[in-house]
Amino acid sequence: MLIGELSRRTGVRAHQLRYYETQGLLKPGRATSGYREYTTDAVLTVAQIRKLLEAGLSTEQIRFLQPCVTGAAADLEPCPESLSTLRTRLEEMDERIDTLVRSRRALHDYIDVTERRASAVAARGGLCPAEVVLEPGVAELVDGPGLA
């Protein structure tokens, strides 16, 4: 398909798709006319790129991740130094996730407390929840002891 259709299918503007190409994230073929020609796989690839970008990764990091994500590059040279680079990458992602999870919990707890006090307006007193205790229940998604 041409770039316009890919744009339509993914909701991503054509100039963005061209940009992703310059960053090595997309590699469309070319017609004799010079037009870019994408396979249907590109739709998924673009969706992936968008998600990762929205999650705060750079195009460079995404390019790094792509081989693993697609599983397409599992038959590369097991180059050991690149392996250690990948491990460093992994640690960085862990830290990133950890920070996000902590903040997410803080936000969740805050909502919880505010909610509680909103629904209990009748209650009087200066409850000072400087230290919000984790309570069981309301375990959506990331909550709970998990993530270890």
Next chain:
Amino acid sequence: MLIGELSRRTGVRAHQLRYYETQGLLKPGRATSGYREYTTDAVLTVAQIRKLLEAGLSTEQIRFLQPCVTGAAADLEPCPESLSTLRTRLEEMDERIDTLVRSRRALHDYIDVTERRASAVAARGGLCPAEVVLEPGVAELVDGPGLA
């Protein structure tokens, strides 16, 4: 303390600290000279800001998060509309974390496979590496070790 000392203690350049102030993340007092005066709390606050920035959040999102993180603003008006905004924020963070966790796992699996085939050429392993990272599926828990 003055901005120079805070900069020294946090490893964050003074100009960045001033920028964070313009974004409403820091609110130092002012001496008669016009110099900014920070309390020791600011050291922690700055560390917090840095972590969140590095995790890919914007200053605006961080400003949103700050009251919850510090626990200092638990005695605000339980304004319900702000509450729903917060819930939306929470969902956004969930999505973000989810995407990151998926990618992290893909990377982890990839490393694992590469490692295996590097250290055990003799072993016959027909295991195929990670599949897709995307898929509009439900959230799952993150795997194994690495996440505090």
Next chain:
DNA sequence: ATCAACCCTCACACCGGTATGAAGGTCAAG
């Protein structure tokens, strides 16, 4: 009084991802 070290504000520029527009080539339909 002067000097160094520190602070102030303001302006300008970089990078990454995005958004526009200009100037022009390709192609199918009328």
Next chain:
DNA sequence: CTTGACCTTCATACCGGTGTGAGGGTTGAT
């Protein structure tokens, strides 16, 4: 053959977070 939708490249500019420097005030020590 022309029209219009679509494509090409190139240039320009925005925003957010960062970096740098100019021009100038404050402070403390010599």
